[in-house]
Amino acid sequence: MVNKRIYITHCSAKKDDSFRGTNKKVIPDRLYTAAPLQRFVKKCKEKRVDWAIFSDKYGVVFPDDKIKWYNKHPSKVTSGEFKTLVNHFVQQLSRYDEIWFYHNPGRFHPLYKKLVDEARKRGLNVKLFTHISEIR
Helix, strand or coil: CCEEEEEEEEECCCCCCHHHHCCCCCHHHHEEEEHHHHHHHHHHHHHEEEEEEEEEECCCEECCCCCCCCCCHHCCCCCHHHHHHHHHHHHHHCCCCCCEECHHHHHHHHHHHHHHHHHHHHCEEEEEEHHHHCCC
């Protein structure tokens, strides 16, 4: 039996400013422009694996989901918003046997660590990884 796996990473502050204030909705790899996130997306596409971005505003954003430009720093997420984000994360990803969360340990905001901990408490198998070469 093959485990159903998804790769996920957190969003980035760097976004395509041409969408700022336009109300135009775009797919995540058009919105987020940070190099590490773009490398993550490129590798996932090359390997043809399921992937998503975790947004501080929208929660789990899959490749075909369209979202508006926003400015939300993880430190500005309220406790109520966090509960909603956790619920969304668990609901959207519970169909996966393995959730591989790509991150840079030096830039891993405590909010994301807390999210991973909460998801694990709710029974999700979330693994943290730091090298794109682990996407397979």
